[in-house]
Amino acid sequence: MTVTIADVAREAGVSLSTVSRALSDKPVIKAQTRLRIQRIAADMGYSPSAIARGLATKRTHKLGVLVLSLADPFVSELVSHMDQAAIERGYSLLLCTCGGDPQREMAGLELLHQQRVDAVVVADPAVPDKFLPLIQAGEPPVVLINKRHYPCSVATDNLVASSLAVQHLVALGHRRIAFIGSSRNRTESAERLDGYRLSLEKAGLSADSQLVLDGEGGYGGGEQGARFLLAQPCAPTALLCFDDLTAIGAMRAAAARGLRIPDDLSVVGVDDISLAPYTSPPLTTVAQDKEQLARLAVTMALTLAHGKGPVPGQILTPSLVVRGSTGPAPSA
Amino acid sequence: MTVTIADVAREAGVSLSTVSRALSDKPVIKAQTRLRIQRIAADMGYSPSAIARGLATKRTHKLGVLVLSLADPFVSELVSHMDQAAIERGYSLLLCTCGGDPQREMAGLELLHQQRVDAVVVADPAVPDKFLPLIQAGEPPVVLINKRHYPCSVATDNLVASSLAVQHLVALGHRRIAFIGSSRNRTESAERLDGYRLSLEKAGLSADSQLVLDGEGGYGGGEQGARFLLAQPCAPTALLCFDDLTAIGAMRAAAARGLRIPDDLSVVGVDDISLAPYTSPPLTTVAQDKEQLARLAVTMALTLAHGKGPVPGQILTPSLVVRGSTGPAPSA
DNA sequence: CTGTTAGCGCTTTCAC
DNA sequence: GTGAAAGCGCTAACAG
DSSP, X not given: XXXXXXXXXXXXXXXXXHXXXXXXXOTTSOHHHHHHHHHHHHXXXXXXXXXXXXXXXXXXXXXXXXXXXXTSHHHHHHHHHHHHHHHXXXXXXXXXEOTTOXXXXXXXXXXXXXXXXXXXXXXXXXXXXXXXXXXXXXXXXXXXXXXXXXXXXXXXXXXXXHHHHHHHHHHTTOOOEEEEEEGGGHHHHHHHHHHHHHHHHHTTOOOOGGGEEEEOSHHHHHHHHHHHHHTSTTOOSEEEESSHHHHHHHHHXXXXXXXXXXXXXXXXXXXXXXXXGGSSSOOEEEEOOHHHHHHHHHHHHHHHHTTOOOOOOEXXXXXXXXXXXXXXXXXX | OOOOHHHHHHHHTSOHHHHHHHHTTOTTSOHHHHHHHHHHHHHHTOOOOHHHHHHHHSOOOEEEEEESOTTSHHHHHHHHHHHHHHHHTTOEEEEEEOTTOHXXXXXXXXXXXXXXXXXXXXXXXXXXXXXXXXXXXXXSOEEEESOTTXXXXXXXXXXXXXXXXXXXXXXXXXXXXXXXXXXXXXXXXXXXHHHHHHHHHHTXXXXXXXXXXXXXXXXXHHHHHHHHHHTSTTOOSEEEESSHXXXXXXXXXXXXXXXXXXXXXXXXXXXXXXXXXXXXXXXXXXXXXXXXXXXXXHHHHHHHHTTOOOOOOEEEOOEEEOOTTOOOOOOO
C-alpha cells in the first residue's frame, strides 16, 4: 500500500541502490538520473521510512526530552526553544513527561533508549541519583539542564541568580528578606537558597531561619508560603521566590492580605517567563537565558550523539530584570 | 555492542523466536522458560529496539503532535494532558512545533509521516487548507483540535464560549462590550466573534463595530488592543478577549491607564489556563476542558490508528468561571 | 511449546 | 555510475 523504494526502482527501471542514492543526494549519481528518480518518487507519493532508515543507519535523528511537566511555563518555553534548535539541525523531539513520579523517571529514560533516540536532554529537576550509572553508560548520551553537578550539563548559575536578587533588594534598603523555596525542585532550590544565604551574609545581614521556607512549588507553593510568612509577627519586607510561578502565587497572597506591591512588599522571582512582564505589577525577576540553555543543550547532545564527546559542562550567568514588583523598603 | 535478541537467544540456548515471544509476554511460552529468558535478558542489559520492532510490525506506538508553539500555556497544558493520556496507552509523543510558518506546517506533517507515527494530533490554529487532502488520505490518520469544521476533530464550542461570557457581562449591566480577537488564531477567533455578535443581538444590543478589534494574539495583542479601545471617546466598560493571554495583556493596558478592574472595567478571557486564578484580580474566563479535549483527541487518534474509523467529531461545551475580573458595569 | 524461515524498508560494501 | 547482495533487530507465519 505504501510505496517503497523498490516500487520507485521498478518504475524508474533502475536498481534499489540507485534510488536510495538518488534520494539521499549522494554525489555519485548522474545528475540527470537523480532528478528523474526524484521526480518519479514524488509523483508516486513516495515518503521515506525513517524507521527503516533508522534500522539501517543506527541513527534516528531524534532527540529524547525528559521533563517533569510541560505545565510549567519555564519548561515549555525551554522545550519550545529546543524544538526550534533541533529542527534546524534536522532532528525531532521525542517528548516524555514524567510528572514527578520517580518510577516514571527511570521508565522514561528507558523508553527513550528503546526508541533509540540519538541522545536525550533531561530537564527534570528531580533526576534521581539512580540515573547516574545510566547516564555514564552513555547509551544514549544524556545532557542535563540545570544540574551543574552532573557530568554533561548546561546550567544557569543559581548562586549568582539569588545573589543578584538579594543585592537588588538590599540596595533598596530591605533588611528582612524571606526565601520561598520549592520542594518540587529540590536541588535547584537548595542552590538558590545557598546564594541567598551567602549574599545576605556578605551584606552583613544574618539569615533569619524564620524567613526561609520550603514551599511545595508552583503558584500554590508561593501562595501558601507567602501567606505563612506574612502572618508572622515580624513579617519580611521582601520575598525572594524560587521561580516566577512561586512569585506570582506570593503576590496573590500579599494582595489577599491587602498589602500593596511594591509599597508594602517587594517580590522577586527567577526565570523570567514570558508572562513576567504582564503580572501586575510587572514582576522583577532574575532571567535565565532559556534560548541559550536550550541551544547549548541541543548542541551538546548532538555532539555526544556523534561520538565527539566528552564535552565540558556549561554554566550560564543569569541577569537581573528590574520591573515593578520591587521598590524601596517601607520606612515604617 | 548493544545486545540483541540473538545474543540473548544464544546465551539462553533457545531460538530467536522463543526469546521474542518470552519478551513480549506471549502466552504460549512455558512460564518457566519465559522467566528464565527475561532474567537473562535483564542481566545482559538487553533493551528492545522499538525501531526494529516498528519495522516488523508497522506500528510505532508513537503519536505525532503538531502545534503552533509550546510557548502558549493553553497549548502546553493540552500537550501535557495528551502525553499523560498517551503514556497510559503505551504511546509516546513525537513533537513538532511549527511556529506559524506555513511552510513548516506541511513539512511538519510530512516529517511525522516519515517517522511513521501511528496517528497525529494537530493543535495548530493555522492548519492550512492544503492539509485537507493529506488529512483525508488518512496516512497517517489525523485528528484536529478546535477545528470543528474538519472531519475528525474534537473542539470546544466557541459560539457557546463567547455567549457565556457575553451573557455574564450583560447580566452585570454592561452595554458597551468590546471584543479583542487574535489574528494568530483566525478561525477560532472568527467563531468566538460570531458567538459574541449573536448573543449581543439576542440581548437586544447592537454590536458596535468600533468595539471589535483583531489583535495580533498573545499578551501583546491584548495590550495593544485594549490600549486602543480604551482610548476611544466612548470606551467599552467590558472586554471579551480571545483568550486568557489576550485578557492578561488587556488588563495590563487598563492598569496603565489607571483603570481599576473590575470597578472601571470588566475583563473576561477564554481557556482558563492554570494561571488564570493567579492574575490580579483573578481572571473571569470561559474554561475549555483541556484534559477532556486531550483525552478525546488521543483516544480518537488511536481509534483511527487501529483502523477503526471513521469516528464522529466531538464538541465539548465550555463553562463560565467567574472570578474577580468582572463586576457590575460602572454606573457613571 | 519451540525452532525455521521470511520478510519489514532502507543503506552500504563490494563488484562490474 | 550503477547493480547485487548482505545485513540492521525484530516479528510472524509456518512447521514440527
